[in-house]
Each structure stands twice: as structure tokens, then as C-alpha cells.
Amino acid sequence: MRVLFVKPNMGLVDGKPYHDRGRMEPLTFAVLKGFTPARHQVHLCDDRFEAVPYDEPWDVVGINTEIYTARRAYEIADGFRSRGVKVVLGGYHTSMIPEESLLHADAVALHDADAVWTDILRDIEDGQLRTTYEGVEYSGPELHGIRTDWSVFRGKSYLPVALTQFSRGCPNRCEYCATGNLYCGAFVHRPPKEVAAELERDGRRFVFFADDNIIANIPAAKNLFRELIPLNLRWTAQASLNFVADPELMDLMLRSGCAGLVVGFESRDPRNLASMNKRGNLAHGSYDDVVERIRSVGIMLWSAFLLGYDHDTVESIRETVDWVLSKKFAFAAFNVLMPYPSTPFYARMQAEGRLLYDGKWWLHDDYRFGYTGFRPKNMSPERLAELGLEARLRHNTMFQILRRATDRKTNCKDPWSLLTYFAYNPLFRDEMLKKHGMTLGYRGFERSASTSSPLDWFKHRVVPDDFEALFLAAGRRLATGLTNRIRSGRSRDS
Numbered sequence: 001m002r003v004l005f006v007k008p009n010m011g012l013v014d015g016k017p018y019h020d021r022g023r024m025e026p027l028t029f030a031v032l033k034g035f036t037p038a039r040h041q042v043h044l045c046d047d048r049f050e051a052v053p054y055d056e057p058w059d060v061v062g063i064n065t066e067i068y069t070a071r072r073a074y075e076i077a078d079g080f081r082s083r084g085v086k087v088v089l090g091g092y093h094t095s096m097i098p099e100e101s102l103l104h105a106d107a108v109a110l111h112d113a114d115a116v117w118t119d120i121l122r123d124i125e126d127g128q129l130r131t132t133y134e135g136v137e138y139s140g141p142e143l144h145g146i147r148t149d150w151s152v153f154r155g156k157s158y159l160p161v162a163l164t165q166f167s168r169g170c171p172n173r174c175e176y177c178a179t180g181n182l183y184c185g186a187f188v189h190r191p192p193k194e195v196a197a198e199l200e201r202d203g204r205r206f207v208f209f210a211d212d213n214i215i216a217n218i219p220a221a222k223n224l225f226r227e228l229i230p231l232n233l234r235w236t237a238q239a240s241l242n243f244v245a246d247p248e249l250m251d252l253m254l255r256s257g258c259a260g261l262v263v264g265f266e267s268r269d270p271r272n273l274a275s276m277n278k279r280g281n282l283a284h285g286s287y288d289d290v291v292e293r294i295r296s297v298g299i300m301l302w303s304a305f306l307l308g309y310d311h312d313t314v315e316s317i318r319e320t321v322d323w324v325l326s327k328k329f330a331f332a333a334f335n336v337l338m339p340y341p342s343t344p345f346y347a348r349m350q351a352e353g354r355l356l357y358d359g360k361w362w363l364h365d366d367y368r369f370g371y372t373g374f375r376p377k378n379m380s381p382e383r384l385a386e387l388g389l390e391a392r393l394r395h396n397t398m399f400q401i402l403r404r405a406t407d408r409k410t411n412c413k414d415p416w417s418l419l420t421y422f423a424y425n426p427l428f429r430d431e432m433l434k435k436h437g438m439t440l441g442y443r444g445f446e447r448s449a450s451t452s453s454p455l456d457w458f459k460h461r462v463v464p465d466d467f468e469a470l471f472l473a474a475g476r477r478l479a480t481g482l483t484n485r486i487r488s489g490r491s492r493d494s
């Protein structure tokens with residue numbers, strides 16, 4: 001059969017498809033390709049930079065859905081189904097609310113679906129496709145049989161980072177997170193030797209482990225890092241803060257090539273952390289102390305914060321940004337808290353009548369990327385979205401990027417770190433600004449030349465105590481002053 005995989009784009013920026021220059025390989029399809037019997041021909045269309053080949057003869061189209069790409073995924077699915085092609089939807093969003101995806105698909109693959117993918121293909125060949133395929137149940141802590149087949153990305157351009165996974169799931173149950181549901185509460189990991197052999201075979205040297213928490217099972221993670229040491233890699237991953245409490249683990253991480261970690265600090269307020277069910281973040285000392293311990297060993301940090309929990313105020317969010325700036329992190333994400341269906345947070349917002357956009361912001365015509373999907377306690381939804389943008393702007397001015405680069409223990413500890421720092425900071429800054437306010441999906445928005453968000457003025461706002469903005473403002477004032485002087489001189493002369 002001719003099988004087409006599609007990675008949907010998110011939407012339109014100023015009426016044109018969003019072009020993400022910071023895109024990474026969609027690992028999903030390297031994994032699914034590894035499970036596709038060799039007799040089938042597999043193609044990948046990455047809608048983020050390629051035209052969707054609607055009119056080629058496909059036997060089946062498999063589309064990935066995440067909450068921000070669901071609307072576009074449904075448009076693409078409808079396009080193929082109107083041409084009589086069988087469409088299968090899978091991924092996080094489909095797994096959370098399959099009934100919505102089923103309106104646009106012949107079949108849905110739920111949860112961790114790599115093994116059922118072969119069943120789906122067989123059933124299509126036999127003309128017996130069912131509508132719902134439940135993902136595998138794990139039989140133990142080890143997950144065997146994954147063969148990441150990166151050849152599906154051949155000839156396509158992505159950031160030069162190989163994505164792979166060591167583990168799936170997360171033992172923590174954070175209120176806002178959808179991961180617990182995707183993996184039905186399970187946490188499994190691949191045999192460390194298998195992962196190392198795969199990376200060695202393919203010669204990929206810069207790796208991003210797309211795990212929810214690479215150290216969720218500490219003994220297994222230590223085994224992985226031991227296997228990675230001889231490969232001479234540089235790797236990054238998401239990790240929970242408890243790694244700081246285990247010197248042997250930290251040592252193995254460093255020796256195996258850990259260049260940086262994405263860490264979810266989420267909030268500095270213990271009351272917010274308690275509501276998130278993430279008290280563990282403070283179990284290893286104050287954030288100041290923990291950050292210093294990570295810095296001292298040279299690990300670059302991508303700190304992540306969630307803005308909008310019930311104890312957040314305008315002032316506390318601004319103070320958080322001040323604190324983040326003082327730490328000179330390599331990168332920081334200031335994510336506006338969002339209600340994802342099937343999470344306890346979504347259920348709480350629903351019960352409290354606080355959901356916006358009819359509870360389905362990801363499908364709503366008026367929703368834009370960066371907006372808030374619920375009513376925060378201490379400010380308006382618009383104010384929260386503005387604060388999110390303000391935080392990102394403050395962290396990413398040219399002045400701050402240059403200032404943060406001077407952290408001698410991390411960001412400029414060696415030429416590689418400095419190069420990585422400067423290669424990605426301006427890129428992520430541009431992408432972050434570009435996608436704020438974009439529409440989700442294309443349908444209905446294509447011809448509106450300007451779909452810019454009402455918050456756009458904010459992107460150009462002078463952020464106080466921000467050197468770059470002040471510099472620009474001073475330049476602008478000087479230019480206006482000069483022009484006015486010339487004008488008034490001219491009118492006096494005449």
C-alpha cells in the first residue's frame with residue numbers, strides 16, 4: 001500500500017501558513033515507520049513546510065494530532081476523505097477525546113499506538129478497518145521492539161538534532177498535564193543497550209530525548225547514561241528537579257554528554273505548586289539553591305514556568321520574570337496555563353464554570369495562539385495573555401540575550417555551548433514572536449490578510465527597564481525630534 005504520514009502545521013500568521021524555522025523532526029513518524037511492514041511504501045508530508053499531496057494515489061493517510069494542531073489535522077483529514085482516501089488519526093489529542101477525531105477519520109488509534117499500527121494496516125488490506133484501535137497495554141517496566149527509523153526524514157530540513165525516546169510516561173500526576181492519560185498511568189522504558197545501539201548505528205551525535213522525564217526511573221536512567229558514555233554524544237532532555245539530590249546520577253549525566261536540561265519549575269509559589277500536585281519541586285532546597293547546584297556543574301537550563309495558577313498575580317508573575325532574568329538561564333519558557341481536555345485541571349475549570357471558548361478553545365474561531373482558555377482568578381484572561389507575552393519579550397530582548405550569554409559556568413563555558421546558545425536564542429525569540437496571535441487551522445482564515453491579534457500592539461510596547469526597548473525608544477524619539485526640528489525650521493524659512 002502507499003501510506004502517507006502527515007504532521008500538521010498549527011495555523012496561519014497574517015493569513016499565510018506559519019513557517020517554523022525552529023522545527024524538529026516529528027519523532028512520531030520515525031517510530032511508526034519502524035513498525036510499518038517493509039512491503040508498504042511510506043512517505044511523510046510535513047505540513048509545516050510542504051504542500052499536502054491530496055491528489056496522489058494513497059491507500060491510507062495517518063495524521064498526528066496534538067491539541068494545537070487538531071484543527072488543521074481535521075481539515076487535512078476532511079480533504080483526503082472527500083477524495084475517498086482512508087484516514088487514520090492518532091496522537092495525544094485524539095487519545096484524549098476520540099469522539100471529536102472520529103468526526104473526521106475512518107479510524108482512530110488511541111494511546112501508545114505503535115503496535116496497533118500494524119493491525120490497522122493489515123485490516124485496511126483485508127477491507128476490515130474498525131473505527132477504534134486501543135493502544136497496547138504494557139506487560140512490564142521494559143518496552144521492547146521500538147526501532148526508530150529516521151530514514152523517513154531523508155531529504156527534509158530540520159534542526160540538526162536527532163529525537164528519540166528512552167521512556168514513556170511519567171509517574172507524577174501534575175494537575176495540568178495530559179501525559180498520565182496518554183500512557184494510561186504507566187511508566188515504561190526501553191532497554192538502555194537498545195537505545196545506545198540505535199544512536200551508535202545511525203551516528204547521530206546531538207540528541208534530544210523526547211521523554212516526559214528522562215530520570216523518572218533513576219536506576220534505569222543511570223544504566224542508560226552508562227551506555228551513552230562511550231558514544232561521545234551531546235544530549236538534552238526534560239527532567240524533574242530531583243536529579244540534584246543524587247550525585248552519582250549527576251555525574252553519569254555529565255559524563256554521558258548532558259549539555260542541557262528542560263526543567264519545569266512552573267511556579268515559585270508553594271501554594272501554586274501544591275495545587276499543581278507538584279510540591280516535589282521544593283523537596284530539594286530552595287530554587288536559588290537548586291539552580292546554583294545545577295549551574296556549578298555546567299548544565300545549561302531551559303527553565304519552564306506556568307503562568308496563571310490561582311495564586312498568581314500581576315506582581316508575582318513580574319517578580320518571577322525578574323528572578324528568571326537574574327539566573328541567566330540559557331532559555332526560558334513562560335507558558336500560559338491551558339486547560340487540556342481529560343486533565344484534572346480541565347475538569348476543575350469546568351466544574352468551577354471557568355472555561356472560555358465553550359470549553360473547546362482549540363476549535364474556536366476566535367481563539368489565537370497565546371490566548372488564555374480559562375478565567376484566571378486574579379486577573380482577566382487578556383491580562384494573563386499579555387503578561388505571558390511580556391515575560392517572553394523581557395527575557396528575549398537582544399540586551400538580555402547578550403547579558404545571559406555571559407554566564408561563565410554555563411552559557412559561555414566553552415565554544416560549543418556559546419555557539420548553541422547564540423544559534424538558538426535569536427531563532428526561538430523570532431519564532432515565539434511570530435506565532436503569538438496566530439490562528440489555529442487554515443480554514444476560514446486564508447483570505448483575511450491581517451489576522452493579527454489585538455495583543456499585537458504589545459509586541460512593540462516599551463518594556464520598562466529593558467535596555468533594547470529603551471534604546472529603540474530613545475532612537476525613535478531622537479529621530480522624531482530631529483524630523484520635527486527640520487520641519488519647523490522649514491516652515492519658519494518659508
Ligand code: B12
Nearest residue numbers: 025026027028062063064066067090091092109112113114
Ligand atoms: C518533543 C516535544 C516537543 C518538541 C517538538 C517536537 C517536534 N518534533 O516538533 C517541542 C519542544 C518543540 C514542543 C513544543 C510544543 N509542545 Co510538545 N511535546 C514534546 C514531547 C515531550 C514528545 C513528543 C514526541 O516526540 N513523542 C514521541 C512520539 C513517539 O509519541 P507520540 O507523538 O505520542 O506518538 C505515539 C502515539 O501518540 C501514537 N500516534 C501519534 N500520532 C499518530 C498518528 C497515527 C496515524 C497513529 C496510528 C498513531 C499515532 O503512536 C505513537 C507511537 O506510540 C510531548 C510529550 C510526549 N510524551 O509525547 C510534548 C507534547 C506533545 N507537547 C505539547 C505541547 C502543548 C507543546 C507546545 C504547544 C508547548 C507550547 N506552549 O509552546 C509546543 C508547540 C508544538 C507545536 N505543535 O508546534 C503537549 C500536547 C498536549 C496535547 N494534549 O496535545 C505534550 C503532550 C506535552 C504535555 N504533556 O502536555 N514539544
